[in-house]
Amino acid sequence: MEQISLKALAKINLGLDVLRRREDGYHEVSMIMQTIDLYDNLTMEKTGEPEITIRTNWNFVPVNQDNLVYRAIAMLREEFQIKEGVCVSLQKRIPVAAGLAGGSSDCAAALYGMNRLFQLHLSKEELMERGARLGADVPYCILRGTALAEGIGEKLTVLDPMVECYVVIAKPPISVSTKWVYEHLKLDADMKHPDIKKQVEDIRRGDLEAICADMGNVLQDVTIPEYPVIGTIKDKMMEYGAVGSMMSGSGPTVFGIFTNAGQARKAKAAIKAAGLAKAVYVTKIFNN
Numbered sequence: 001m002e003q004i005s006l007k008a009l010a011k012i013n014l015g016l017d018v019l020r021r022r023e024d025g026y027h028e029v030s031m032i033m034q035t036i037d038l039y040d041n042l043t044m045e046k047t048g049e050p051e052i053t054i055r056t057n058w059n060f061v062p063v064n065q066d067n068l069v070y071r072a073i074a075m076l077r078e079e080f081q082i083k084e085g086v087c088v089s090l091q092k093r094i095p096v097a098a099g100l101a102g103g104s105s106d107c108a109a110a111l112y113g114m115n116r117l118f119q120l121h122l123s124k125e126e127l128m129e130r131g132a133r134l135g136a137d138v139p140y141c142i143l144r145g146t147a148l149a150e151g152i153g154e155k156l157t158v159l160d161p162m163v164e165c166y167v168v169i170a171k172p173p174i175s176v177s178t179k180w181v182y183e184h185l186k187l188d189a190d191m192k193h194p195d196i197k198k199q200v201e202d203i204r205r206g207d208l209e210a211i212c213a214d215m216g217n218v219l220q221d222v223t224i225p226e227y228p229v230i231g232t233i234k235d236k237m238m239e240y241g242a243v244g245s246m247m248s249g250s251g252p253t254v255f256g257i258f259t260n261a262g263q264a265r266k267a268k269a270a271i272k273a274a275g276l277a278k279a280v281y282v283t284k285i286f287n288n
Contacts, residue, residue: 001117001119001238002045002046002117003046003117004044004113004116004209005042005043005044007040007041007042007109008040008041008042008102008105008108008141009037009039009103009122009286010035010038010039010100011035011036011100011101011137011140012033012036012100012103012140012167012248012255013031013032013033013034013198013217013248014032014033014162014199014246015194015214015215015216016029016031016079016194016217016218016219017029017030017033017194017216018182018185018187019221020187023121024032026152027182027185028150028151028152029150030149030288031148031196032148032149032196032203033115033140033146033147033148033236034145034162035144035168035283035286035287036255036283037283037284038089038092038169038283039094039105040090040105041089041093041100042069042090042096042109042110042113043088044086044088044114045087045088045089045234046086047083047087048283049085050084052074052085052086052087053086053087054069055087055089056090056092057091058092058096061090061092068106068110068138069109069110070182071107072110072131072136074085075116075130075133075134076111076118076120076130081146082118084118086109086117087184093281094254095171095238095279097175097176098171098249099249099250099252100248101137101249103211104138105141106205106243107131107135107138107141108131108141108142109132109141111127112142113126115241127142128142128143128156128212132154135155136152139154139156140158140219140239143157143158144286145158146157146162146203146275146287147160148200159200160203160204160206161206161287161288162203162211162287163207163208164205164284164285165208165243165257165258165259165284166257166258166259166282166283167256167264167282167283168242168258168271168282168283168284169177169253169281169282169283170237170254170256170268170276170277170279171252171277171278171280172229172230172252172253172254172277172278174252176223176250176251181219181223181250182219182250184222185218185219185221185222191218191221192218193216194214194216194217194218195216198214199211208257208259209243211257212242212243212244212257215244217248217249219248219249219251220251227251230252233254233271234246234247234254236270236271236276237255237256237271238256238257239270240267240270241264241266241267242257242263242267243257243264244256244257263277265282268282
């Protein structure tokens with residue numbers, strides 16, 4: 001095999017709780033992760049030159065060691081003493097720094113691609129272990145589907161598949177620093193925590209209304225007061241028929257869950273017409 005083409009899928013958080021700040025500075029979390037059918041395309045090709053080359057359609061995306069794709073390829077080349085170079089064409093659609101794990105998913109795809117291109121014979125578990133060295137979300141992006149993430153996000157439990165539904169993704173024209181969000185998160189007795197265990201049971205039963213009713217993201221309490229447009233987009237999603245709507249990750253992307261494709265498209269059009277979001281997509285849940 002000389003070339004491989006891959007899809008790097010985005011994720012949303014159906015539930016996100018922060019339990020405590022650990023002694024090492026990381027936060028212990030409990031999250032329900034779900035892949036959606038919004039993706040970047042990676043084409044990876046062996047080259048005779050001993051270099052890693054990345055080409056991308058977005059000029060602000062780094063193409064050197066600051067890119068997780070580059071670091072994933074470099075790590076496996078070093079470990080397995082690979083002399084050949086790799087050229088990557090990265091066509092991005094997933095918004096950057098948006099709470100959708102676009103960079104982590106690209107990294108996961110690069111690890112999978114290297115495994116196939118050079119016949120490294122690594123299992124999914126072995127790829128996930130290596131992915132954890134590069135980022136907390138990378139192991140999940142290799143696993144995909146519906147999963148409970150615990151610890152700092154690296155402890156993964158496969159859950160029953162999420163109910164099939166439509167998902168509207170809206171990324172407002174703002175940037176939110178994950179570091180800033182966690183620094184301003186107040187873990188006190190007044191914090192309202194989502195019931196992640198109950199949501200896991202909702203998913204097992206396939207009850208979409210209950211899943212959406214039990215959605216919660218404690219980071220919203222930090223982000224929405226500072227960036228009210230996030231709350232405005234959530235309200236617009238619900239106005240146009242979403243069963244539920246929430247910010248994904250540390251934001252600023254908002255997603256809405258819909259049972260009807262027509263309503264989802266109307267919500268997308270309304271959000272765009274109001275100038276609330278820079279990028280709006282209608283997609284679906286992706287289950288393995």
